[in-house]
Amino acid sequence: MPEKIPDRIAWAVAALEIGGADRVLEIGGGPGVAASLVCSRLDTGRMLLIDRSATAIERTRRRNAEHLSSGRLQLETVELREFEARGRQFDKVFAVNVNVFWTGPATEELARVREALAPGGRLFLFYETPSAARARDVATRVADALRANGFAAPGLRRHLGAGPAVASVHVLDPLEPGTVLERVPEPP
Numbered sequence: 001m002p003e004k005i006p007d008r009i010a011w012a013v014a015a016l017e018i019g020g021a022d023r024v025l026e027i028g029g030g031p032g033v034a035a036s037l038v039c040s041r042l043d044t045g046r047m048l049l050i051d052r053s054a055t056a057i058e059r060t061r062r063r064n065a066e067h068l069s070s071g072r073l074q075l076e077t078v079e080l081r082e083f084e085a086r087g088r089q090f091d092k093v094f095a096v097n098v099n100v101f102w103t104g105p106a107t108e109e110l111a112r113v114r115e116a117l118a119p120g121g122r123l124f125l126f127y128e129t130p131s132a133a134r135a136r137d138v139a140t141r142v143a144d145a146l147r148a149n150g151f152a153a154p155g156l157r158r159h160l161g162a163g164p165a166v167a168s169v170h171v172l173d174p175l176e177p178g179t180v181l182e183r184v185p186e187p188p
């Protein structure tokens, strides 16, 4: 039976609108479910997945053997705050359910993201939460951290399906301050 892709992953990958030439960075991407979907949409593009857990990286490796051997996917075991872009630039940087962006100021982590973003690149943060109230709380905290660290006014998008509420925060290139990608008003 084909594997069921979790709703949050399917939604996140759809929201990324991956183009064949995109250079993509996923933070905390183990065990590599989103990576499989992203890589299958890439042509000349490339993806780097980082995760601080060696176990999560190993699970990603097992799941994505084909994309690793084609060179489309690369993996790195590293904490985001210690990640070195070393000249690599990404059009889309994303994370799903990585809490560091709302549990504290995330200043070092967001500095590393900023270094990795190509001009015009975008950061997408997705969270699955057990309730709509929690989604709102998480999205507000993430948006505050982003603003405090010099990112452009984040666009917030909430997805209220039959399952758990999902909040995502989409942020434009920090080089274009003040530009809002998308803002969906709160329901009354």
Ligand SMILES: C[S@@+](CC[C@H](N)C(=O)[O-])C[C@H]1O[C@@H](n2cnc3c(N)ncnc32)[C@H](O)[C@@H]1O
Binding pocket: 027, 028, 029, 030, 031, 050, 051, 052, 053, 056, 078, 079, 080, 081, 095, 096, 097, 098, 099, 100
């Ligand atoms: C809750 S899991 C989510 C995994 C996957 N994104 C998903 O939605 O199924 C969080 C993942 O992010 C990784 N992670 C959390 N904080 C991180 C950080 N600061 N730097 C790198 N990886 C991190 C964890 O090791 C873990 O694999």
